[in-house]
Amino acid sequence: MLSLDMKVQCLSQLSETCMTALKERYEICDDTTAQVIVGNPDPESLSEYKRLELIQLESAGYDQYDVEMLNQNKIRLCNASGCFGDVISEYVIGTLIMMMQHLDRYVLQQREHIWKKANKVRMISGSTVVIVGMGNIGSSLAHRMHHLGAQVIGVRKHVEQSVAGVEKMIELKQLDEVLPCADAVILCLPSNEETNGFFTHRLFSLMKEDAIFVNVGRGSLVALDDVAEALNSKSIGGAILDVTQIEPLPQDHPLWDCENLILTPHVAGTFANEASFTQFEEIVMTNLRNYHEGKPLINERHH
DSSP states (O other), X not given: OOOTTOEEEEOSOOOHHHHHHHHHHSEEESSTTOSEEESOOOXXXXXXXXXXXXXXXXXXXXXXXXXXXXXXXXXXXXXXXXXXHHHHHHHHHHHHHHHHTTHHHXXXXXXXXXXXXXXXXXXXXXXXXXXXXXXXXXXXXXXXXXXXXXXXXXXXXXXXXXXXXXXXXXXGGGHHHHGGGOSEEEXXXXXXXXXXXXXXXXHHHHSOTTOEEEEOSOGGGBOHHHHHHHHHTTSSSEEEESOOSSSSOOTTOGGGGOSSEEEOSSOTTOTTSHHHHHHHHHHHHHHHHHHHHTOOOTTEEOO
């Protein structure tokens, strides 16, 4: 348990209001004497922090940290899960509509002064959407997709846990059964031994030729070459990637030149959105207070 005079290092760019509140309660430092780190430290540097007791990440992803080793060294780790569900859901919906209505193509035509109508367009309403991963992001997205008129199929480890807006819940091992009917397949999974590289060429081959593949989970879920092959062979109708296996994506990678691809530099879940940033600061303040008082921490990770 931490004392009120604990040393806190803030790697995150917190608001002036939040920093003022922290300074009133704790000692702010910028060196390895910190007992608490707020932000995402370099995993290789953690051995230099001899008094470290708590890491509060600013990201939902935490696969770069060896949680078991941290716990063995009595260092607790919390992530920022819950901050990004709303903003990532809107990113997915916006980019899906953009691709379904060919808006990305019209932007390119505008630059070339071309007045040409696309052929068939689609809507989220009436479509079948498979959301793989029913955590905060997947659940938030399912709720919105349902209200837009989509039939939502959810994929999660514990199928007995219902989620608002999901008409059918299946396990990951059943994904083969629903891919052939999906108009969009959206990955919202974290990275772990079970999920790394799980979406392979074989799964792409089961999808409809006009289906859209979306990854807002982790880049390690799918090989970049498999995505490029699926697009170039027209096995799928399009892809939306906010995360990639390698970041930044190498400038000479074939994905850059693929048609029917919307590629963004890991921006769907960022603190550029004020509401997400406010939620994160609330988690920071609550977790530091709870740790001092010996209460359970929000989003603590044990494995």
